[in-house]
Amino acid sequence: MSFVTRRLAVLSTAFAVIAASSSGAFAQKKYDTGATDTEIKIGNIMPYSGPASAYGVIGKTEEAYFRKINASGGINGRKINFISYDDAYSPPKAVEQARKLVESDETLIVFNSLGTPSNTAIQKYMNAKKVPQLFVATGATKWNDPKEFPWTMGWQPNYQAETRIYAKYLLKEKPNAKIAVLYQNDDYGKDYLKGLKDGLGAKAASMIIIEEPYEVSEPTIDSHIVKLKSLNADVFVNITTPKFAAQAIKKVGELGWKPLHFLNNVSASIGSVIKPAGFENAQDIISVAYLQDPLDPQWKDDPGMKTFDDFLAKDFPEGNRADASVMVGYNVAQTLVQVLKQCGDNLTRENVMKQAASLKGFRTTNLLPGITINTSPTDFAPIEQVQLQKIKGEKWELFGPVISGETGG
Template sequence: MSMVRKVASISAALLLCAATSTTALAQKKYGPGVSDTEIKIGNIMPYSGPASAYGVIGRTEAAYFKKINDAGGINGRKINFISYDDAYSPPKAVEQARKLVESDEVLLIFNSLGTPSNSAIHKYMNAKKVPQLFVATGATKWNDPKNFPWTMGWQPNYQSETQIYAKYLLKEKPNAKIGVLFQNDDYGKDYLKGLKDGLGAKASSMIVMEESYETSEPTIDNHIVKLKASGADVFVNITTPKFAAQAIKKAAEIGWTPTQFLNNVSASVGSVIKPAGYENAQNIISAAYVKDVTDPQWHDDAGMREFLAFMERDFPEGNKLDGSTVVGYGVAQTLVQVLKQCGDDLTRDNVMKQAANLKSFRTEVLLPGISINTSPTDFAPISQLQLMRFKGEKWELFGDIISADVDG
């Protein structure tokens, strides 16, 4: 080989190496908390306090991410799941969010729970341009990509749910006298607004009493007594698990037998219905978007078998009857899908881009006919529900899958 050809060959080889290195570098883009071996994910849960029943969601997610890590992680990277307690206290949530973003330097905060807590960190997360992804609250305001491009919900929104109850009442019980119990915060008010919007012009005549309670109250028995005295024959129960169980039990104790509607966030058989007493919960109506372990129709369902295998093998201390475990499992699977779609571009920008590009994605714990869809202008991943009625020791689905018609 002549010297000229040899130099040319070496130059070509060097150019090829340089091009390959540049391509490799171009392919890998990392935001805070990401390396070749790790993805740091932050989370805030009420492991203590008045909404501690929801803490199982965070524990389910931790178990699911461990399962993913044990199988090799996501594209070779292990999830480092850092989850803090805020005791359902907005000031504490702010403190924990700052710690996760500024000290732990997580890539994103995932599935932080509670409307008050998420509202408290909403502006901070968007100012910092850190994904506040798949928040564990159905408030309608999480679907606002124009003003809050770094925040996205996951579950169906609260207003849609109570609008569905309103439609049912207008058709089945148009002369109903409705008593409402609601938590006095953004979560409770969002549900109440949906009910009023759904009832339309009839809201003022049909709703005979609105009772609000504070999460600091040890018991809500006095509110139930007042609602019974109002003459209401329909009870819309907009409460978190501890208070939902109290309300169902107290209504039965004082012989109040209205048609009851229970918000989905407290429809767990394990953490609400069983403590309230199965006999006290008969014929309560709620709405669902995920499968219920107690429903025999899913016994041979592949998705449910997969979930139960996970509970047995990876989270044996968890209560499979608690609907929150199903939710934690489903939302964790959705995050894994987003991270897979990100490939080696694990920047905060790309996380939001991929989260807003979920097309007919299904975690198999969703009810048949319900899928997850997002776009740059639609930050409401799940917008379908099905009504269900409590019979015996389980929920029974009825009617069709209903699509929400409420936008953020």
């Protein structure tokens, strides 16, 4: 081979290598609407007003957390553009806001939108558009249905599993209980009620003496509590959102009714529910937990609690440390950041869902010991473990082992 021929061969090989590597570089960077070299657009819908406005702080916490991430360089060099709208806990308004986020704002995903009725209203639309409805802020069981709804995923423990745990506790500790149930008359309330009945099994019909629904449009639920007390129930299962949970706890106390009181986890916030209702009215209420309670002194020196307190001090000084919703927002935002990190330069909607369904033993900073986040293509329920807790004094006290909520045992 002549010198010239050899030289040409070497050059053509070099060009081939360059071409291959540059096409590889192009192949690595994949974007859908809402993602670029510099930005990731994240949509969100929260009840900043209306009957569930106590939850609005979740969106504000997430916004503060993403600001913190952006200040430290973003995710793989991209800044998060967090666009959050108010739906006032109204399903028709949620539909309007989801369309705006997807079609006008062109967000990559809609993340942690709150409320079972609101997410139910947008679920078919999100899946038809193939836009991730990711880590919804509701524990309804329906979010774990990857076959029918591959673009929708929950985050928190599911409602039916929670009430199955209460049922199991009752069957062991109080098998002849007379149970009065107050529940919000929508998909959220009915999901919790179904779990309780399933958990009690054949005994549900004899143990549950009343299932009392209320509407979110009601200004007060006092009359419902008066009715429940009049039936001499010795167990009260309180399936309410924060405003109504605080009303119920306060009224139970005022009436001098002393049932064994179960409160759903979504209203277990000391700051937004228990304190306003009066600690004297809340003693011995039972609920479940999956995140550390900032008011529990056992976590004082925990590294995760220290990072949470650091976040509040530096990035979210207006956040109420006693409000459990702040802790929820802080940890669910971490979960999204992990998923986006895993996406690398492949920021397609399909890859976002693929990475969200590939979390293995992941821990945010404030999950209780023994609880991890796990997902797979056939399991869209990230957190499936909880621990029972009881109000003692001005804080929750954990008791018993970590329980798998998947089967309620």
